Amino acid sequence: MTLTHPEGTVYGQMGDATVPLRFTDLSAEYQVLRDRAVALDLSGHTLIEIGGPGAVDFAQRVLARDVEYLTSERCMMSLVLDDDGRVVDQVLAFGREDGLLLESSVGAGARLLEHLRAVADEDVEIVDRSADLTVIGLEGPYAWGVVGRLIDGELASLPFEAVSDTVWNDVEIVFARTGFTGEYGYQMIVPIESAADLWNATLEHVTPSGQEALELAMLEVRQPIPRLETTGDVTVIEIGANWLVDVTKDEFVGKEAVLAAFESRQGRRTVGFSGGDTVPEPGARVLAGGEDVGEVVFAVRSVGLGTTLGLARVEAGLAAAGLELTVEGADVTTLTSPYIVPKSWSIPII
Amino acid sequence: MTVDELRAKAAERRQTCSQIKKMIVSRLDLEVDPDWITDDQPLFGRGLELDSLDVLELYVAIEAEFGVALYDSEMAVFGSISRLADEVDPHLRAGA
Structure with missing residues (x-):
């Protein structure tokens, strides 16, 4: 500390x-x-430096978004995936003169570092800067x-x-x-x-x-929280983090698996919900018209909404805002993102 | 509502969202498959990374496609595809 x-x-x-x-x-x-x-x-x-002559090519291969032209004046959020298309972490990638600096999500540094070292090329240096x-x-x-x-x-x-x-x-x-x-x-x-x-x-x-x-x-604001949303055997598509993956990019680790999941149109999808007095645990069942259609990913008590707010992963045909569902006996409503409109959207920088 | 009625209601929203995604991709000449864009995806800053010029283009496109004028709306209407769907088709909102 x-x-x-x-x-x-x-x-x-x-x-x-x-x-x-x-x-x-x-x-x-x-x-x-x-x-x-x-x-x-x-x-x-955790901050991890990617250096060496092969740094940019390596980063381009392990990051799911296009960082080929990420200059030292830009940063970009991206997922890092494994071969099966599962999320290793969500990182902030900073372009640097001599490579890149990756910032892990909270508490995910060791896992990210292990993954990067496992897939690294010989001309790449990976340094834990924490x-x-x-x-x-x-x-x-x-x-x-x-x-x-x-x-x-x-x-x-x-x-x-x-x-x-x-x-x-x-x-x-x-x-x-x-x-x-x-x-x-x-x-x-x-x-x-x-x-x-x-x-x-x-x-x-x-x-x-x-x-x-x-x-x-x-x-x-539906900003993915990897430690809570990527648990279990879920795909990027089920998480709904498509915007952190650039499928128009030629190649990256996990691309084939992600595309296969997308093209299959199978699996569940994630949707926000609010309602109820108690906070359901992850895995609590979600019912639609009395039928079990999915589970709670996680939920919290929302200060801004004054009620329970959470994410549910449900059958794709029901992952839409404006539906009345039931979680542990409580009536909940699926939501349109963002669930709270940030004040910054109406306040200019002066 | 029964589960089938809920599915039908969800399908209605998905159809409007799909129409919006196709419109955005076409009008702004984006390379992405419209279906790749999620209903919750932010449009500005993070997400689709549109800018203020894109907003002007979208105002015109939305009026042409849906007959809804959003020129005086707050930026919140562009908070996500699904939020935009609520604006162009208000009966999709919960309780409507």
Whole structure:
């Protein structure tokens, strides 16, 4: 744990990472994220450097989206798949002068690293940078204002997925406009030895938000949460993460399996739902007109909606918004994404 | 509702979503198979990565295809294909 957190912070284990679930109260942290801006300790995301003469060709082969022309001023979210088309992880890929830097999803670093090393070519160097780099995030409709006060207002208006190598307090950092929640989002990749200083400086402008509030806000805009959505024997098509795969690309690991799953038109599909007073466990049965048609992927209590919000994986013919279904005796309604409209969509950066 | 009635209702939405996807792919000359786009897929920023010029094109296309003018709508109507379906065919919404 690189960053210092207030007394009373509640931690949880997610994959290979121990992360702050909440610093004070989920509801309060969520509300600040949606209304103003929060700081995010993303040290549970592992940074992996892909270098060597074959770096770009290798990345092009292991990432499901096209990164051939990913310059050092851009980043891109992509899935990493295995040969069977199953999701290994969802990464943020940063173009670098001498290769790429991959940022894993929370707690998935060890699994991703193992996969990359297993499929690596001889002319590729894969280096775990988690001992010397970490990630701090900012997210919220006014996160751009924090960037201005903390570093430089010019950075706040970078286009989505633009990257800038910049300097904060004499420390070289990688700054990127990203976002997981539909709100304005930024990430700062910082050397470990300076991370505490940058974190503390950030907290002079905003309060922190834990993983629980972040994941709730991600769910609300249907941003995939790999640790919760890729469990079990599910395909990309069943997860509904097609947009993180570029099937027009010539080749990548898992492409044939993904195309086969797509063309078969078989399997289940994922749809959001809300309703009910209790939060069903993953695997809880979903009924339509009294018939078992699928199961709950995961669900939480939504602060914004004031009810249960979750994802269900149901037969493809019923994966549509606006249907009345039943989960553990409670009436639920399937939803149109996004389930909460981010405030950032109506607030310009000034 | 019976499960068959629910399937029929879902099919109605899928048909509208499918029409929207084909319209977007055709109007914006995208390389992707329309069926590859999911109903929940975001259209701007992440997802289909459309930009503000694409929005203008879509306003015109939606009015021509569905007879619905969205020029004064908030960006939320482009939150996903399914959200756009609610706008061009309001009776698809839950409870409608």
